[in-house]
Amino acid sequence: MTAFAALHRPGDPFVLPNAWDVGSAQALAAAGFPAVGTTSLGVAASHGLVDATRAAGAATVALVAELRRALPALLVTVDLEDGFEDDPAAVGDLVASLDVHGVNLEDATDGVLVDPARHEARIRAVRERAPGVFVNARTDVLWLRAGTPEDALARVRRYADAGADGVFVPGALDAATIGRLTAGVDRPVNVLASPTLDRTRLAELGVARISTGSLLYRAAVHRTIDAATAVRDGRRPGDAVPYAEVQAWSQISSSS
DSSP, rough: OOOOHTTTOTTTEEEEEEEESHHHHHHHHHTTOOOEEHHHHHHHHHHOTTTTTTTHHHHHHHHHHHHHHHOOEEEEEEEEOOOOOOOOHHHHHHHSSSSSSSSEEEEEEEEOOOHHHHHHHHHHHHHHTTTTSSSEEEOOTTTOOOOOOHHHHHHHHHHTTTTEEEEEEOOOOOOOHHHHHHOSSSSHHHHHHHHSSOHHHHHHHTTOEEEOOOOOHHHHHHHHHHHHHHHTTTTOOOOOOOOOHHHHHHHHHHOO
């Protein structure tokens, strides 16, 4: 079992924060997180692109190289949207070319669910070409409100059978739905951080991984707008990380 796979313990979930550039990843590593994921929305939006449309493929690949160079000791998993390709072999080759510990692959393209057989083929191709990479197979059934919890469970079971190491079901899930998912598939279950279900409750439900998704990017943008408008409007900006601390993160990364 790889170090990244070992973090996935049903009933004792780890929090996977999602970065959008080297600086945000450095900040999260400095905060003590052993693993960081990327956020497809954050990467796309920070380049002026639309998420989940394959537009940010090149930016995502470039970010992986930057993260591995700046933070070689950090466990990194990358959100590859749908793999940026229709051809399963091309998706497998892409993952094999990346120096990462895990990947997230979703079964929707441009907001539309694909045939689950197509996603199974991608998972098998990645398993064949990059056997050491943790494959987190995501279904967007509930995220897109395109089906029921039973439909989502049926898909993640298929993806587990195809070789996925973990499964991810994003959306505003209630406790009953999460419990059905963790009981219904023999793989670690990943959910998004919830405003109503804290880590303790998610642990009780058998979750193995809690992702922040695009939350951190959106929170950073919110805070940026708030600070800028505070200066403009004569209000006192809130607290910020000291300049020297930000400099120190890069110095630590450079010396590691």
